Amino acid sequence: MTTNGTLQILVFFAVLVILAKPLGTYMAKVFLGERTFLHPVFGWLERLTYKMLGVKEDDDQPWTQYALSLLVFSGVTMLFTYAVLRLQGMLPLNPQHFDTKQMTSHLAFNTAASFTTNTNWQSYIPEVTMSYLSNMVALAIHNWCSAAVGIAVAVALVRGFARRSANGIGSFWVDVVRCTLYVLLPIAFVGALIYVSQGVPQNFLPYQAATTIEGGKQTIAMGPVASQEIIKQLGTNGGGFFNANSAHPFENPTPFTNFFTLVLIWSIPAAMTYMFGKIVGNVRQGWAIFGAMSVMFLVGAFICNYSEQSGNPHFTQLGVQAANMEGKEVRFGIPSSTLFATVPTGASCGAVNSLHDSYTPIGGMVPLFNMMTSEVIFGGVGAGLYGMLLYAILAVFIAGLMVGRTPEYLGKKIERFEVQMAMLAMIIFAGIVLVFTALAANLNLPKDGSLAAVNTYPGSAYGGSDTTYGPTTANLNNNGAHGFSEILYAYTEGAANNGSAFAGITANTPYYNFTLGFDMLLGRFLMLLPMLAIAGSLARKKWVPVTAGTFQTDNGTFVVLLIGVVIIIGALTFIPALALGPIVEHFQMLKGVTQ
Amino acid sequence: MQDLFYVTATVAFFALSILYTNWLEKLRKGAQDE
Numbered sequence: 001m002t003t004n005g006t007l008q009i010l011v012f013f014a015v016l017v018i019l020a021k022p023l024g025t026y027m028a029k030v031f032l033g034e035r036t037f038l039h040p041v042f043g044w045l046e047r048l049t050y051k052m053l054g055v056k057e058d059d060d061q062p063w064t065q066y067a068l069s070l071l072v073f074s075g076v077t078m079l080f081t082y083a084v085l086r087l088q089g090m091l092p093l094n095p096q097h098f099d100t101k102q103m104t105s106h107l108a109f110n111t112a113a114s115f116t117t118n119t120n121w122q123s124y125i126p127e128v129t130m131s132y133l134s135n136m137v138a139l140a141i142h143n144w145c146s147a148a149v150g151i152a153v154a155v156a157l158v159r160g161f162a163r164r165s166a167n168g169i170g171s172f173w174v175d176v177v178r179c180t181l182y183v184l185l186p187i188a189f190v191g192a193l194i195y196v197s198q199g200v201p202q203n204f205l206p207y208q209a210a211t212t213i214e215g216g217k218q219t220i221a222m223g224p225v226a227s228q229e230i231i232k233q234l235g236t237n238g239g240g241f242f243n244a245n246s247a248h249p250f251e252n253p254t255p256f257t258n259f260f261t262l263v264l265i266w267s268i269p270a271a272m273t274y275m276f277g278k279i280v281g282n283v284r285q286g287w288a289i290f291g292a293m294s295v296m297f298l299v300g301a302f303i304c305n306y307s308e309q310s311g312n313p314h315f316t317q318l319g320v321q322a323a324n325m326e327g328k329e330v331r332f333g334i335p336s337s338t339l340f341a342t343v344p345t346g347a348s349c350g351a352v353n354s355l356h357d358s359y360t361p362i363g364g365m366v367p368l369f370n371m372m373t374s375e376v377i378f379g380g381v382g383a384g385l386y387g388m389l390l391y392a393i394l395a396v397f398i399a400g401l402m403v404g405r406t407p408e409y410l411g412k413k414i415e416r417f418e419v420q421m422a423m424l425a426m427i428i429f430a431g432i433v434l435v436f437t438a439l440a441a442n443l444n445l446p447k448d449g450s451l452a453a454v455n456t457y458p459g460s461a462y463g464g465s466d467t468t469y470g471p472t473t474a475n476l477n478n479n480g481a482h483g484f485s486e487i488l489y490a491y492t493e494g495a496a497n498n499g500s501a502f503a504g505i506t507a508n509t510p511y512y513n514f515t516l517g518f519d520m521l522l523g524r525f526l527m528l529l530p531m532l533a534i535a536g537s538l539a540r541k542k543w544v545p546v547t548a549g550t551f552q553t554d555n556g557t558f559v560v561l562l563i564g565v566v567i568i569i570g571a572l573t574f575i576p577a578l579a580l581g582p583i584v585e586h587f588q589m590l591k592g593v594t595q
Numbered sequence: 596m597q598d599l600f601y602v603t604a605t606v607a608f609f610a611l612s613i614l615y616t617n618w619l620e621k622l623r624k625g626a627q628d629e
Contacts, residue, residue, distance in 0.1 A: 079602065079606075417626035521608055
């Protein structure tokens with residue numbers, strides 16, 4: 001560990017602690033329907049939006065109606081995105097004339113699923129595929145709305161804990177509108193201006209031709225980057241305007257923007273823990289959740305940094321500096337790269353400023369493990385909090401079993417149904433990841449199959465062949481343990497709705513686009529719905545008064561128990577898969593074995 | 596033709612998700628009645 005690395009982690013964490021209380025207090029006010037300092041600015045727009053949607057501010061939906069609204073909204077916007085992407089050749093703001101040659105049907109499906117689910121996995125190269133209109137309308141609508149949907153679900157779950165003998169858990173439409181207008185929009189507006197001040201472009205110019213110092217020709221991509229970049233990070237989306245994502249100097253031009261970006265990604269998730277405490281009437285409960293997340297973050301960040309700083313020991317024996325700089329942007333170095341690997345993978349944000357594929361096996365395992373915990377280390381906007389509350393339900397259930405009492409959490413009895421739903425969400429997540437990984441590691445598709453495994457991107461439009469066929473593993477850059485890690489990472493990030501690229505896998509094929517598309521959809525909606533069902537069930541329950549025998553959930557013991565449950569469930573589920581990938585690769589590295 | 600396939604797959608997914616919601620509600624009611 002270097003001083004720089006240690007300081008970056010600690011300063012970042014300190015900023016997060018400072019932000020959590022004021023932002024969390026503000027968010028609690030927004031979602032409790034109280035007046036904030038932004039109501040004079042956005043109040044009229046909020047009321048107008050309700051009028052246009054035909055909803056009332058005091059609507060209260062049972063969980064099934066809340067879920068139905070969410071599904072209809074997501075389904076319709078996903079189809080809209082698919083249509084815009086496929087029709088981009090006929091639509092304006094397309095100076096590079098991209099059309100269906102670049103945006104194939106399977107790629108459009110994958111991209112629409114990806115952005116609808118807040119994943120932002122990109123099977124394509126944005127600057128040679130996506131028109132400005134596609135970026136600003138088809139994709140940006142989800143950057144805003146999928147973030148708002150995630151926050152809305154978390155707020156609904158918190159209401160479930162806070163309410164007593166109630167039928168409803170709030171209104172989906174009101175929550176989404178309030179989140180967009182009072183939380184995302186003001187921060188995004190100021191943040192976009194900060195990005196522009198640091199050199200991030202915001203224009204509609206065609207791509208520029210430049211002559212390099214050596215006399216070579218270079219095309220420099222342009223576009224409305226800042227306005228996309230801000231919501232990409234704030235909404236824990238992660239889909240880059242450029243293929244290099246946050247390693248690109250137009251997306252992340254300075255060390256300040258690198259740090260600012262990391263703060264943006266975790267500002268709302270961290271604040272939501274405090275908001276949770278405020279709404280349930282005990283801020284210590286929120287700090288307990290914050291504490292559990294913090295411990296796991298700090299351990300992961302230090303392991304990742306130490307592993308990359310140590311590098312491959314065989315290089316040290318050769319007298320070469322061991323630190324692993326492969327795949328890292330020289331502008332950022334190891335400290336800023338490893339911190340950037342740890343933070344977005346804890347959140348459901350796919351932003352990367354280095355190639356995780358080039359990390360040491362243990363360094364690369366940290367982001368992978370972050371995602372395998374269902375991203376509860378602060379997590380995505382909303383997703384982190386509701387994921388952690390799911391673990392909290394399991395933790396109090398286990399504690400209840402140990403002491404022989406009916407488990408309670410925040411004055412609500414945790415009974416069969418809540419535990420069933422929590423386990424259902426866990427099993428679904430693990431099942432999706434492991435089944436899709438196993439299939440992709442073994443399939444050899446027939447030559448005339450409609451889901452061909454290998455499709456040489458970018459296909460005939462760029463002088464290559466459109467389709468060749470064969471085993472799904474033919475799309476990997478590596479074989480053996482590292483190749484397996486590439487597949488495992490792809491399906492893990494998909495199901496966890498993270499979207500970051502391990503790299504090393506050519507995913508723009510019918511097979512990968514189709515299966516990853518469903519991986520993302522299943523990972524999002526099949527997990528969200530049990531969460532809402534828990535909210536509905538809890539809201540109906542009566543409050544149980546605290547007695548001397550009540551298990552405390554706002555102290556250090558609970559924090560330790562919660563961390564234990566997260567790690568044990570994550571480890572029990574995924575250790576066998578990790579053993580086949582990064583763990584065996586680590587021992588191969590120590591023995592000097594190459595594949 | 597391929598567009599039809601992907602649009603149908605999307606609609607089918609969300610329709611099944613609604614059925615899944617109903618099934619979860621049945622489970623909840625069952626647990627509540629016990």
